[in-house]
Amino acid sequence: MDLFSLPRVGVVVPPENPTAEPEFNCLLGAGMNVYTARFPVTPGAELRAMLETYNRVLPDTLGGFGGMRLDAAVVACSASHYLLNPDGDRALCDELSAHVGYPVVSSTQAILALCEALGETRLTLVSPYEPWLTDTSRAFWERAGLKVDDVVLVPAARNPDGGDLYDPYEVTTREILRRIRERRSPGGTALLFTGTGMGTLAALTELAREDTGRPLLSSNLASAWWARRAAGAGTGAAHPLLRRLEDRVE
Numbered sequence: 001m002d003l004f005s006l007p008r009v010g011v012v013v014p015p016e017n018p019t020a021e022p023e024f025n026c027l028l029g030a031g032m033n034v035y036t037a038r039f040p041v042t043p044g045a046e047l048r049a050m051l052e053t054y055n056r057v058l059p060d061t062l063g064g065f066g067g068m069r070l071d072a073a074v075v076a077c078s079a080s081h082y083l084l085n086p087d088g089d090r091a092l093c094d095e096l097s098a099h100v101g102y103p104v105v106s107s108t109q110a111i112l113a114l115c116e117a118l119g120e121t122r123l124t125l126v127s128p129y130e131p132w133l134t135d136t137s138r139a140f141w142e143r144a145g146l147k148v149d150d151v152v153l154v155p156a157a158r159n160p161d162g163g164d165l166y167d168p169y170e171v172t173t174r175e176i177l178r179r180i181r182e183r184r185s186p187g188g189t190a191l192l193f194t195g196t197g198m199g200t201l202a203a204l205t206e207l208a209r210e211d212t213g214r215p216l217l218s219s220n221l222a223s224a225w226w227a228r229r230a231a232g233a234g235t236g237a238a239h240p241l242l243r244r245l246e247d248r249v250e
Contacts, residue, residue, distance in 0.1 A: 003033070007231035010065050010073035011036045011223075014054065017197045018169055020076040020220060026201060027224035029238020032231060037064040039077070047130070051080040055092075062096060062104065071231035073104045074223045076196040079129065081108040082136045086144040103230045107196055107219040110226035112144055115190070117249045120215055122189040124150045126180065128168040128198045137194055150185040154198070168197035176203040190215035196223070204241055221245065 009028070013020045015038045024034045039061050042050045054061075054077055062073060073096075075081070081089045089108055096104040105113070115121070123146050127134040131153070138148050155164035156171050176193075180203075185191070191207070191214060193200045200218045207216055225245055 006030075007032045007071045008069065009034055009227040009231055010062070010068075010070045011076050012039065012058070012061055012073065013037075013076045013196065014039050015041045016169065017076070019199045020196045023196075023199070023201055023220040024076075024224055024227075027221065027239045027242050028227065031238060032227065035065065035068065035070070037061055047079075047133070048083070051077075051083055054080040055083065058092070059096060059099065062100060065100075070100075070102050072102055072227050073100070074110065074227055075104065075106040076220065076223060078107045078137070078195050078219045079133060081106045082133065082140045086112070086140060089140075105223070105226055105230070107223045108140065110222040111192065111217060111219065114217060114222040114225055114245070114249075115146065118190070118215055118245075120190045120217075121145070122147045122149050123192045124148075124152065124185040124189045126152045126154060126176070126191060126193045128154045128156065128166060128171045128195050130166045141192075149189045150183065152179050152183045152185060154179050168195045171198045173199070173202040173206075176200065177206060180207070187214070190217055193218040196220050201239075201241065208241060208244060215248070216241070216244075225249075 009032055011020060011024055011034060013036055021036055028034060039054045042053050089106055093105050093109050123141060125138060125148055127137060134151060141148055154171050154176055156167040157165045196219045204216050221241055224242055
């Protein structure tokens with residue numbers, strides 16, 4: 001196999017995100033080559049201001065790929081796109097696609113495309129975000145026409161004062177599974193793990209063994225599914241979670 005003849009997907013990620021590239025590479029395996037560009041660092045900025053900056057500089061950040069031939073690109077930052085309504089998110093992706101000459105999608109739009117392909121209209125949201133951002137996420141999905149049946153908050157730790165500390169990059173598999181099992185969310189609804197920075201593959205794999213019928217979605221899983229389709233990758237999927245999804249769609 002000629003390594004450099006494989007389809008190419010570009011991934012735009014926040015600077016501190018340690019999760020997106022490993023999960024994309026694990027999901028896509030040897031079927032695609034993954035290339036990344038990172039948003040600029042925003043020293044001292046509060047979370048909302050940082051996310052707004054990402055949306056503002058996205059065209060320039062995507063332009064960091066220069067003249068490299070890409071078959072598709074994913075903006076792997078769900079939180080910044082929750083600040084846009086679904087129509088605004090879609091319009092931005094369409095504008096970027098037209099500008100660079102290949103399809104560009106946000107992880108949020110990839111999730112919507114996957115839900116449509118699966119015929120899913122109900123979600124249980126598993127969120128590592130601060131409550132205000134979780135509420136923003138829920139509103140985004142509901143504006144897109146999906147019903148959010150339940151929300152499972154997954155903080156990274158407890159503050160010394162007893163409050164929860166939210167940091168997607170520090171959430172553990174153990175805490176994800178504990179929170180989901182304690183919550184006992186309603187059946188008949190897809191589990192959506194939001195955020196490209198929360199590591200989810202180990203938790204999703206264990207949950208898939210326990211419940212083979214329930215749709216299991218995440219920002220990175222949906223983005224990898226979209227990238228394979230957009231780039232015309234081969235039918236074989238390297239990761240069982242991706243194959244599980246593709247079997248449901250096909």
